[in-house]
Amino acid sequence: MSSDFKGISLRIGATIFFTIMVLFVKLVSDTIPVGQTVFFRSALALVPLVLFLWITREFPGGLHTKRPLGHVARCLLGCTALFASFASLKYLPLAHATIIGYIAPILTVILARLILKEQVTQARWIGILLGFMGMLALILPDLIGVEPDQAYLIGVALSFTMAIFTAGAKIQIRSLAQTENAGAIAFYFALTCSVAGLVTLPFEWVTPSGEQLLFLIGSGFAGGVAHIMMTLSYQYSEASKLATFEYLSLAFAVLSDFVFFHIVPEANFYLSSLFILTAAMVVAFRDKLPRPAKT
Numbered sequence: 001m002s003s004d005f006k007g008i009s010l011r012i013g014a015t016i017f018f019t020i021m022v023l024f025v026k027l028v029s030d031t032i033p034v035g036q037t038v039f040f041r042s043a044l045a046l047v048p049l050v051l052f053l054w055i056t057r058e059f060p061g062g063l064h065t066k067r068p069l070g071h072v073a074r075c076l077l078g079c080t081a082l083f084a085s086f087a088s089l090k091y092l093p094l095a096h097a098t099i100i101g102y103i104a105p106i107l108t109v110i111l112a113r114l115i116l117k118e119q120v121t122q123a124r125w126i127g128i129l130l131g132f133m134g135m136l137a138l139i140l141p142d143l144i145g146v147e148p149d150q151a152y153l154i155g156v157a158l159s160f161t162m163a164i165f166t167a168g169a170k171i172q173i174r175s176l177a178q179t180e181n182a183g184a185i186a187f188y189f190a191l192t193c194s195v196a197g198l199v200t201l202p203f204e205w206v207t208p209s210g211e212q213l214l215f216l217i218g219s220g221f222a223g224g225v226a227h228i229m230m231t232l233s234y235q236y237s238e239a240s241k242l243a244t245f246e247y248l249s250l251a252f253a254v255l256s257d258f259v260f261f262h263i264v265p266e267a268n269f270y271l272s273s274l275f276i277l278t279a280a281m282v283v284a285f286r287d288k289l290p291r292p293a294k295t
Contacts, residue, residue: 007237010229011245017226019252023260024219025086028212034086035200037216042082042193044220045227049190052228053183062181063188074172074185075192081165082193084158091155098250100159102135105243107167115171118238127279131247134275137268170234170243177234186227247276 025037053059065071088097109128112118176185208216233242254269 003236004241007233007235007242008245010233010236011242012248014226014230014233015246015249016252017222017229019249019256021219021222021226022253023256024215024222026089027215028208029086029089032206032208032212032216033200033204034083034090035197035203036205037086037197037219038082038193039197039200040216041219041223042190042197044217045190045224046187046194048221048224049183049187049228053181053187056183058181058183063184065180065184065188067176067180070172070176070180071185071188074169074176075189077165077169077172078189079193079196081162081169083196084162084165088155088158088162091151092159097155097159098253099135099140100156101163101166102132102247103160103163104166104170105246106132107163108170108243111167111171112174112238112243116174116238123282124241124244127244127282130275130279130282131244134272134279135247135250137272137275141266141268173231174234174238177231182231182235183228185231186224189227190224244279244282247279251276 021041025041028037050059053062056062085097085101088100092100106128109120109124113120173185251273258264
């Protein structure tokens with residue numbers, strides 16, 4: 001099994017678990033405050049993270065780091081993105097938040113080239129373009145006829161903030177993954193967000209019902225597994241190559257709508273799926289870095 005295949009498989013798995021996490025968060029977004037949701041999603045994510053480190057015999061030794069400032073940067077970027085993402089759902093329809101959030105993979109490719117000096121091949125640019133076109137085919141019909149107001153503009157600003165900080169966090173993860181333990185990267189992120197969410201306790205927390213509590217717990221476990229898989233994927237493949245596969249979450253989201261909310265996909269979904277799957281196959285099977293010239 002090639003390194004890229006492992007990285008791609010892990011990234012797709014992470015996308016599935018992130019979709020599950022977002023589904024649980026969406027189910028409580030109207031009644032549970034953002035800070036409280038962030039706390040449960042992050043604190044409970046520590047359980048699978050610690051189990052992962054324990055199984056791999058890297059707990060607590062695997063938490064040792066030679067790059068504490070790198071972890072601080074990753075945690076601040078990721079935590080800001082998480083708060084902005086959850087908050088945007090209060091102001092925007094999910095489709096609108098999604099379309100703005102998908103600017104992140106494009107920014108990831110650009111930042112990977114500028115900061116990490118990764119070679120961005122033609123296949124990767126084609127994959128990003130096809131993926132973005134697929135996202136537009138799925139979401140654009142829902143954007144027609146929107147009249148922006150103050151609340152809508154706040155949501156747009158939050159979504160843009162999320163996209164920018166998400167791209168920065170993924171670049172930092174790629175950098176850390178070269179020397180740091182994957183579980184440690186995810187552990188410190190979850191711990192930081194737990195503390196940040198807990199700080200909001202005096203302001204707006206509510207007592208969740210039994211069902212809401214299950215959703216909050218589920219979001220935490222799914223988020224923890226997703227972060228482990230995502231972080232591991234960057235140890236096997238480059239950030240710019242994996243960026244395309246984030247678009248697969250659109251297909252997973254539509255599938256969730258069908259299974260849990262009985263929403264039947266419209267014709268544009270099939271066109272979107274064609275673009276997205278083509279993008280994934282282009283990157284997976286046609287991406288080749290140029291060989292260095294012989295001297």
